Amino acid sequence: MFKCKCAPQGTLKENMMKLLAVVTLLISFLMIDVTHVRSMGNQDDTTSNPAKKDFADGKSAVYSGRFETAIRLLKKVVAQEPKNADAHNYIGFSYRKIGKLDLAASSYKQVFSINPDHKGALEYQGELFLKLGNLSGANENLAKLEKLCPSTCKELAELKRAIADFTATHGDRKGT
Structure with missing residues (x-):
């Protein structure tokens, strides 16, 4: 007669139940961890x-x-x-x-x-000075930006461009 050399039926069933329990436990841990990470990632400062x-x-x-x-x-x-x-x-x-x-x-x-060293405001106020025809005020802001940005920065470059455009159109006239 043929004899099976595998584990008896009872032990296979027990092993399957243990495996199922471990897998279920693992899945539940992963779900808890994912839920926790999701809730942390969804904390939006703007809301x-x-x-x-x-x-x-x-x-x-x-x-x-x-x-x-x-x-x-x-x-x-x-x-x-x-x-x-x-x-x-x-x-x-x-x-x-x-x-x-x-x-x-x-x-x-x-x-x-x-x-007092807000670069964006120095640029924008410099542009306001130009709109008012105050080239010397714009140049004062430019000098401050040159000290704050020894190599260069966006605000310095923008104010330089605005002053160049102003002087090309209006010359070197001082402000009103």
């Missing part, structure tokens, strides 16, 4: 902090040319974070773009009260 969301949306509005919307959103940011120099800077930029130059100047003044 947990309204000022960050408004800042991101305001900045996006600036870059898409929706300056009134940007001002509205960024004013909400500075109401919650009065020392947010970047928000004040984008407000000033937006005011300048819609022609509200006094409000732009006031916004840049606020930036400098928070951070």
Whole structure:
């Protein structure tokens, strides 16, 4: 008669049950770990902090040319974070773009009260000076940027370009 040299039926069944239990346990550990990692990765600062969301949306509005919307959103940011120099800077930029130059100047003044070396505000205020015909003011900001950016930086390059364009059009006339 034929004899099976494999494990008796009872032990195979027991082994299968043990294997199933181990696999189930492993899967449950993996699911817990994945769920934990997912929940950590989904913590979005913009949803947990309204000022960050408004800042991101305001900045996006600036870059898409929706300056009134940007001002509205960024004013909400500075109401919650009065020392947010970047928000004040984008407000000033937006005011300048819609022609509200006094409000732009006031916004840049606020930036400098928070951070006197804010490169973006130095560039944008320099461009405001040019819009007002104040070449010497723009050159003062350029000199500050040259000290802050010994090799070069985007803000320095942009203000240099704006001054070059201004002098090509208006000559070296001083401001009003």
